[in-house]
Structures are given as C-alpha cells and as structure tokens.
Amino acid sequence: xxxxxxxxxxxxxxxxxxxxxxxxxxxxxxxxxxxxxxxxxxxxxxxxxxxxxxxxxxxxxxxxxxxxxxxxxxxxxxxxxxxxxxxxxxxxxxxxxxxxxxxxxxxxxxxxxxxxxxxxxxxxxxxxxxxxxxxxxxxxxxxxxxxxxxxxxxxxxxxxxxxxxxxxxxxxxxxxxxxxxxxxxxxxxxxxxxxxxxxxxxxxxxxxxxxxxxxxxxxxxxxxxxxxxxxxxxxxxxxxxxxxxxxxxxxxxxxxxxxxxxxxxxxxxxxxxxxxxxxxxxxxxxxxxxxxxxxxxxxxxxxxxxxxxxxxxxxxxxxxxxxxxxxxxxxxxxxxxxxxxxxxxxxxxxxxxxxxxxxxxxxxxxxxxxxxxxxxxxxxxxxxxxxxxxxxxxxxxxxxxxxxxxxxx
Amino acid sequence: xxxxxxxxxxxxxxxxxxxxxxxxxxxxxxxxxxxxxxxxxxxxxxxxxxxxxxxxxxxxxxxxxxxxxxxxxxxxxxxxxxxxxxxxxxxxxxxxxxxxxxxxxxxxxxxxxxxxxxxxxxxxxxxxxxxxxxxxxxxxxxxxxxxxxxxxxxxxxxxxxxxxxxxxxxxxxxxxxxxxxxxxxxxxxxxxxxxxxxxxxxxxxxxxxxxxxxxxxxxxxxxxxxxxx
Ligand SMILES: Nc1ncnc2c1ncn2[C@@H]1O[C@H](COP(=O)(O)OP(=O)(O)OP(=O)(O)O)[C@@H](O)[C@H]1O
Ligand SMILES: [Mg+2]
Numbered sequence: 001x002x003x004x005x006x007x008x009x010x011x012x013x014x015x016x017x018x019x020x021x022x023x024x025x026x027x028x029x030x031x032x033x034x035x036x037x038x039x040x041x042x043x044x045x046x047x048x049x050x051x052x053x054x055x056x057x058x059x060x061x062x063x064x065x066x067x068x069x070x071x072x073x074x075x076x077x078x079x080x081x082x083x084x085x086x087x088x089x090x091x092x093x094x095x096x097x098x099x100x101x102x103x104x105x106x107x108x109x110x111x112x113x114x115x116x117x118x119x120x121x122x123x124x125x126x127x128x129x130x131x132x133x134x135x136x137x138x139x140x141x142x143x144x145x146x147x148x149x150x151x152x153x154x155x156x157x158x159x160x161x162x163x164x165x166x167x168x169x170x171x172x173x174x175x176x177x178x179x180x181x182x183x184x185x186x187x188x189x190x191x192x193x194x195x196x197x198x199x200x201x202x203x204x205x206x207x208x209x210x211x212x213x214x215x216x217x218x219x220x221x222x223x224x225x226x227x228x229x230x231x232x233x234x235x236x237x238x239x240x241x242x243x244x245x246x247x248x249x250x251x252x253x254x255x256x257x258x259x260x261x262x263x264x265x266x267x268x269x270x271x272x273x274x275x276x277x278x279x280x281x282x283x284x285x286x287x288x289x290x291x292x293x294x295x296x297x298x299x300x301x302x303x304x305x306x307x308x309x310x311x312x313x314x315x316x317x318x319x320x321x322x323x324x325x326x327x328x329x330x331x332x333x334x335x336x337x338x339x340x341x342x343x344x345x346x347x348x349x350x351x352x353x354x355x356x357x358x359x360x361x362x363x364x365x366x367x368x369x370x371x372x373x374x375x376x377x378x379x380x381x382x383x384x385x386x387x388x389x390x391x392x393x394x395x396x397x398x399x400x401x402x403x404x405x406x407x408x409x
Numbered sequence: 410x411x412x413x414x415x416x417x418x419x420x421x422x423x424x425x426x427x428x429x430x431x432x433x434x435x436x437x438x439x440x441x442x443x444x445x446x447x448x449x450x451x452x453x454x455x456x457x458x459x460x461x462x463x464x465x466x467x468x469x470x471x472x473x474x475x476x477x478x479x480x481x482x483x484x485x486x487x488x489x490x491x492x493x494x495x496x497x498x499x500x501x502x503x504x505x506x507x508x509x510x511x512x513x514x515x516x517x518x519x520x521x522x523x524x525x526x527x528x529x530x531x532x533x534x535x536x537x538x539x540x541x542x543x544x545x546x547x548x549x550x551x552x553x554x555x556x557x558x559x560x561x562x563x564x565x566x567x568x569x570x571x572x573x574x575x576x577x578x579x580x581x582x583x584x585x586x587x588x589x590x591x592x593x594x595x596x597x598x599x600x601x602x603x604x605x606x607x608x609x610x611x612x613x614x615x616x617x618x619x620x621x622x623x624x625x626x627x628x629x630x631x632x633x634x635x636x637x638x
Pocket of ligand 2: 456457
C-alpha cells in the first residue's frame with residue numbers, strides 16, 4: 001500500500017503547484033480564515049477571562065459563604081459567627097488557597113456637603129491581598145494598615161460626588177446588631193480608582209475590627225470569600241462546604257454573579273458559530289477552486305483510468321491534494337494568528353468604547369488569550385469540514401467516464 | 410497460436426436524445442498473440458470505439474469481448490481497471506503523459522501501482538526509455554519534450570510491463586511523416602522483441618503498410634480483413 005501512498009503524495013504535491021497563482025489565492029483564503037477564527041477566538045476568550053477575573057476580583061472570589069438569608073437581605077441581622085469549629089475545620093481544606101472574612105452592610109456616608117447611601121465593607125487588609133482589586137487600585141494615600149486601622153478608603157468618583165478628598169473627615173452611619181443607629185467619624189486615608197463606576201461610588205472599606213466595633217459585634221461577619229488553587233474543583237468544594245455547614249449558604253461565583261456567567265457562556269457558545277460562518281465563506285472557495293482544477297484535468301483523470309488506476313485512486317489524489325492545501329493553510333494560519341496575538345502584547349485598549357464595556361462588567365484593556373481548547377476547535381473545524389467538502393470535487397473527478405474523458409477534449 | 414482478443418457479434422449504439430448512432434455493427438474479430446494489426450477507416454467509422462471496447466474503457470451494447478481468456482463485457486469497473494493495469498497498454502493520439510511527472514516517472518507509475526520494487530522500476534524504466542531512443546531525456550517533463558518524444562514515452566510506458574496487448578489510437582496523427590515512420594518502426598520492433606500484440610488505429614497509408622494485418626472499418630462494419638506480410 002505504501003507505494004500507492006507515496007505516488008499519491010507526490011502527485012498531489014506537484015499538482016498543487018501546477019497553477020501557483022490559484023493555489024496561492026486559495027491558500028491565502030484559508031490562512032485568512034484560520035487567522036480570523038483564532039484571532040477572534042483569542043479576543044473573545046480574552047473578554048470572557050477578563051469578565052471572569054473582574055467578577056472574581058470585585059469582592060466575589062470563587063466561593064462565598066453567607067448566613068442563610070443574607071443574599072436576599074444583606075443586612076447586619078444576617079451575620080454569622082466565626083467561632084465555629086465545624087466552619088473552621090472545613091475552611092482548612094487543601095483545595096483552598098486563601099480566605100477573607102468581611103463585614104458587609106448598608107451604610108450612609110456624610111461629608112461636609114453631601115451624603116449618600118452605599119455598602120460599607122470591613123476587611124482584614126492582609127487576607128484581602130491578592131484576592132480583590134482594592135490594594136492595587138489605591139491611587140492616593142495608602143491601603144489599610146491592619147484590621148484596627150481607624151481610617152477608611154473610598155472611591156475617586158465618590159470623593160468627587162461628596163466634594164471631599166484625602167485627609168478629610170466623613171461620618172459613617174449604620175445600624176448596629178440591635179438595630180440602633182450608630183455613627184462615627186473617619187478620616188479618609190486612601191482613594192481607590194477602578195474602571196467601574198459602580199464600585200467606586202458604591203463601596204467604602206475599613207478595618208474588620210473597626211467595623212465590628214462600630215456595629216457592636218464580635219467575631220461575627222457577613223461573608224467569607226474563598227479563593228481556590230484550581231477553579232475546576234469549584235463545584236466539588238461548594239458541595240462539600242455546604243454539606244459540612246448546613247446552617248450556612250455556600251455559593252460559587254456563577255450563582256453569585258449570574259450576569260457574568262451568562263455573558264461568559266454566550267461567548268463560549270459563539271466560538272463554534274463564528275468558526276462555522278468563517279468556514280462557510282472559505283469552504284465555497286475551496287470547493288470551487290477544486291472543481292475548477294478537476295474539470296481542467298478531465299483528460300488526465302481519463303488517462304489515469306485507462307492506465308488501470310481505479311476511481312478510488314483518482315478520488316484519493318484530489319482529496320490528498322486539498323488536504324495538503326488545508327494543512328498548509330492551517331499551519332500558516334496558526335503561526336500568523338499566534339504572531340498577531342503576541343504582537344498585541346497586554347491586549348488592546350478599548351477605552352473608546354469604555355462606556356459599553358463597563359456595562360458588560362469589563363475593564364478597558366482586553367487581553368488576547370489563546371487556549372488549547374479554542375485552537376483545537378478552530379483547527380478541527382477547518383480540517384474536518386475541509387476534508388468533508390473536498391470529497392465532492394474528488395468524487396466528481398472519479399466519476400468521469402474514461403472513454404469520454406479521453407476522446408472528447 | 411493463442412488468441413489474445415476475440416470479439417463476437419459486437420454492437421455499440423450511442424444514443425443522443427432521440428437519435429441513435431450505430432458506432433459498431435456486428436463486429437467479429439480474432440487477434441492472435443504477437444500480431445501487429447492496423448485498424449483503418451474514415452473518420453467516424455468506429456476505430457476509437459472498437460479500441461475503447463476492447464480495452465474496457467467503454468462497454469458494448471451487445472456482443473462478447475474476450476481478452477486473454479477473460480470476458481471483458483462481463484467485468485466490473487474495478488476488474489476492468491485491474492485488467493488494464495496488468496494486461497493492456499494504451500497509447501492515445503496526444504496528451505498521453507501526466508504533466509507533473511518526468512518521462513521516467515510516467516513510465517514508472519504503472520510499475521509503482523503494481524507494487525514493483527524501486528530498484529526494479531529504476532532499471533526497467535531506464536532500459537525501456539533507452540530502447541525507444543530517449544536516453545538522456547529521462548528527467549524531462551512532458552512539456553519539455555517534442556510531440557514525437559512524448560509519443561515514445563507513451564509507448565515505453567505502454568510496453569514496460571510486457572502487457573499481452575497494446576492498443577494505440579492514432580498514435581502518429583500528430584507527428585510528421587518521418588517521426589511517424591520512426592515510431593511505427595519502433596513499435597513493430599518492440600512487438601516482435603517482447604512478443605506483444607499491437608492494435609493500432611490510423612488514417613495514415615504509411616502506417617497501414619507496416620502492419621501485418623489490415624482491418625478496414627466503414628460505418629461501424631469490418632469491410633476488409635487482410636493478412637499482409
Ligand atoms: N460518446 C458518444 N456519443 C455519441 N456518439 C458517439 C460517441 N462516441 C462516438 N460516437 C459516434 O460513433 C461513431 C464512431 O466514432 P469513433 O470515435 O469510434 O470514430 P473514429 O473512427 O475513431 O473516428 P476518428 O478517425 O475521427 O477518430 C461516430 O459517428 C461518432 O460520432
Ligand atoms: Mg478516433
């Protein structure tokens with residue numbers, strides 16, 4: 001069989017370069033198509049990974065634990081104790097990379113000129129590190145020193161709105177555990193800036209202990225946020241934690257942020273649709289070109305048959321020819337796609353459309369992300385559908401009647 | 410003597426819409442091994458049709474064709490392909506060669522399909538090309554050869570694996586008389602040397618002279634079947 005294969009290969013390869021211009025044109029089309037598939041996939045993957053990391057960074061984490069009613073009504077009443085052996089033990093799990101406990105309740109902030117409602121968040125600054133956006137977003141002043149820090153951190157937009165600034169004092173009002181109004185003055189020690197207005201105007205941050213003191217609670221929090229080593233183990237861990245702590249409410253990021261989840265899923269499912277659209281355009285070109293070259297070589301195929309080569313050989317020849325072309329196009333397309341993704345560096349700045357991006361929960365710089373799964377999908381769409389579509393011209397070639405093919409030219 | 414080709418009551422009718430064209434009518438023909446037959450007749454008399462039937466490139470409307478003991482008219486497509494690969498060599502009027510292959514590769518191709526070893530292919534293709542007078546031109550592509558040289562390559566390919574039958578359809582039609590004469594001469598020598606049977610169709614009186622047997626066709630019928638010399 002190998003002598004036939006080698007004959008097939010050399011015939012196919014040489015036929016490919018017989019009409020160089022035509023081959024290069026169709027090769028260009030394949031390369032362009034493959035590039036468009038991979039580059040677009042990388043952009044979409046970048047968007048969804050950006051959405052995901054923003055979602056996780058925006059105080060969500062991979063998993064959160066709350067008291068049962070907190071998500072419906074996020075107030076001080078729905079807190080839970082950290083003095084809990086079972087909880088302590090379940091959080092001591094090898095799958096968990098980092099945890100952070102927070103007090104997170106509604107409050108009102110009052111400056112000398114304005115006041116507004118928002119969410120006050122009490123954190124342990126060390127535990128929060130690497131888990132949420134806060135520390136890396138400080139643009140003026142400083143981050144919180146420890147959980148007893150007496151200062152607060154507010155967003156830049158909020159500072160503008162309250163007509164206040166770093167170093168000024170503001171008053172925070174909230175309800176304590178007995179539903180009594182409590183208030184206290186704080187100095188603004190840091191200003192944070194994110195690309196998301198809702199975060200900048202909706203949250204202020206203080207030390208965990210400081211917030212507990214204000215609300216008259218001790219060792220009680222609104223939520224524990226959890227970061228995993230490996231996101232793939234999320235569902236498993238959520239189930240375990242929930243089972244071990246039935247009195248609490250354990251949820252993954254996808255349940256906590258359904259909007260982000262929907263967008264990510266949408267992007268995911270769009271990959272294949274996009275590949276098919278690109279392939280459709282490309283496939284017509286391939287089939288057309290192949291058919292053209294088959295009809296041009298009618299006589300030759302008749303000759304093959306008169307020499308005693310079977311229709312299968314002729315079909316194989318055309319098919320191998322187009323498969324070679326596809327593989328060449330794939331190879332070049334992949335290389336060019338890689339190269340162009342590398343050339344975009346950190347990603348592209350979409351601040352011109354930032355308004356829309358913010359609505360979609362996105363920051364301004366979208367990185368290009370190539371993952372194996374997407375590469376495999378794009379490449380298999382091209383090779384599988386490509387090989388399938390070339391069956392038709394190959395079959396046409398093999399169906400030529402030898403006597404007609406030879407005598408009627 | 411052994412009969413290589415035998416046609417019995419062979420008919421071929423082409424249908425084009427309502428019109429029927431009787432390309433061959435009641436052809437009876439026996440060809441013995443080693444013969445060199447010339448098939449002549451005016452254009453449209455059925456020469457190509459008869460050669461194509463014998464080679465299994467087209468199927469008869471009725472009648473029998475037996476090549477080397479096998480019923481060609483009853484064979485499947487793939488059996489016919491096998492028969493052509495192993496027992497029949499073809500030479501056509503023009504464009505006989507695969508353009509992307511060199512002269513030597515064109516000759517080797519059939520051997521390669523039969524699974525001959527590389528060394529065997531190499532030796533035999535070089536030897537046969539030398540025999541047909543193409544020494545030194547083995548690595549040229551068809552486009553780099555003259556019409557006469559191309560036809561020689563085609564003959565070399567047709568006979569390289571010693572088929573029992575070589576069918577040549579107007580092999581000299583595109584050659585000048587000198588080249589045509591040389592090619593015919595060569596084909597006859599090859600036939601005698603390698604004990605192969607040739608059936609050559611032609612309009613050319615000079616070709617007819619070289620034949621051992623002359624068969625004249627007219628309107629799809631054999632009107633003359635003479636043994637010459
Ligand atoms: N595929 C076909 N369909 C219809 N008619 C055909 C077909 N092939 C051949 N014929 C007809 O059959 C008859 C014999 O044709 P054939 O090609 O065998 O003649 P020929 O002797 O080879 O002629 P030439 O010397 O011109 O090559 C002609 O009348 C031709 O028109
Ligand atoms: Mg003819």
